[in-house]
Structure formats: C-alpha cells, structure tokens
Amino acid sequence: MAQHVRDIMTAASVSVGPHTSVAEVARVMRDRDLGAVLVTDGDRLRGLVTDRDLVVRSVAQGVDTEETTVAGACSEDLVTVAPDDALDHAVRLMREHAVRRVPVVERGHAVGVVTLGDAAMERDPESALGDISVARPNA
Template identity: 45%
Template sequence: MLRTIDEVMSTPVRTISPDTSLREAAEVMRDSDVGDVVVTQDNRIMGILTDRDIVVRCVAEGGDPAQHTAEEVCSSELATVPPQSDIRDAVHVMRTSAVRRLPVVDGDRVVGVVSMGDLARAVDEDSALADVSAADPNR
C-alpha cells in the first residue's frame, strides 16, 4: 500500500523570516541538523532556503552571509505538495520541478518538508540513498 506524504515528511518545520541574515539561517540549520529552512511571512510561505543556496548564491559570489538576507537568495518559485498526496505524486513533482525538497502545505500553512531521502526510505529502506539519508550528519 502506498504511503502518504504526511507519514514520511519531516516535522517540525524550521521557519525564518525573509529578513533573517544568511548567517542566522545557517545557524538554525546547524542547530537543527537540517539542510533547509522555510521562509515565511505572516504565516505564509514565501520560499525555501537551503544550505546549498547560501553557498552558491552568496558565499561563492564573494558575499558576506551576515550582510545578505534569506529573501535575497531563497527559491521563491516553489513546488509543493499537500499532506494527503501519495509518494508517487511527490516523486513526480520532484522530477518535473528538478528539486530535492518539497514543502508540504495544508492550505496556506506549511506543515512539513519531504526530501528525496524521506521518499527513498519510504520506498526502499535498504537503498543506498535511504542509508545515506538515515546516517548521522557529519560533524
């Protein structure tokens, strides 16, 4: 039986405001052992910011993460899925949108994030991606 996204998504969602500095966002990611945060304003999702966004769109360009904000580098054109979606739907959205993480939204409210690793574990717990995703983060 196919599982639904609300069974495999990661919660709680780490959120930041658009004016949060990239340095502060990176600290939230570090302290929460996550690779992304959702950018929200007035409880509405505005974007998703990943550790890779900070590196590629700020640091690699010579920017100072303390001087740039989440709003400046987050991905704002979002693909999302509702919590009732089945795993196949999420895989399809990831493929067609070429993304590794999907915010899970219930109406306007973000309730979780589902990653490729979450889906890999749900589909095949013995896959290499599932093993890597389940491993403790590097310190």
C-alpha cells in the same frame, strides 16, 4: 494501500523570516542539523533555502552574510504538495522539477517538508539513497 505525504513528511518546526541574515540561517541549520529551512512571511510560505543555496547564492558571491538577508538566497518558485497527496505524486514532482525537497502546504500554510531521502527510506530502506539519508553528517 497508497501512502500519503503526511505519512513520511517532516513537520515544519523550523522556519525563518525573509529578513533573517544568511549567517543566522546557516547557524540555525548547523545547530538543528538541517539541510533546508522554510522561509515564511507571517503565515505565508515565501520560499525554501538549502545549505547549498546559501553557499552558491551568497557565500560564493562574496556578500556580507551578516548583512545579507535570506530573501535573496531562497528558492521562491516552489513546487508544493498537500499532506493528503499520494507519495507517488510527490516523487513524480521531484523528478519532473529536479528537486530533492518539496514543501508541504495545507490551507495555504506550510506544515512540513517531504524529501527525496524520506521517500527513499520509505520505499527501500536498504537502498544507497536510504543509507545516505539516515547517515550522520560529517561534522
């Protein structure tokens, strides 16, 4: 039986608006123990921002993180999948586009995120990537 994205995705409970400051997004990530959040404008998915995006596109540029919005740090050219897409399709897209996280979109609305770690855990929980994906982060 083929697995679907819906079976392993993380529900999109955390999103921020494009005008949210980089510093506030970083605090949300820290407080919720997240490596990425969706950037939405109303119901529309605008992008995805990772902790690495915040560092490379904002902090390393020397911007004022309290004044700079996440709109400039997020990836807007997104690859997305639907909840009912096959998991193999999502993994293939991650490989082709060299991304670790893919937003899950249903009827034009972001409903979750599927990650390379999710797929690794589902396929082989004993793998090195599976072990890393479930490990507690270094504080």
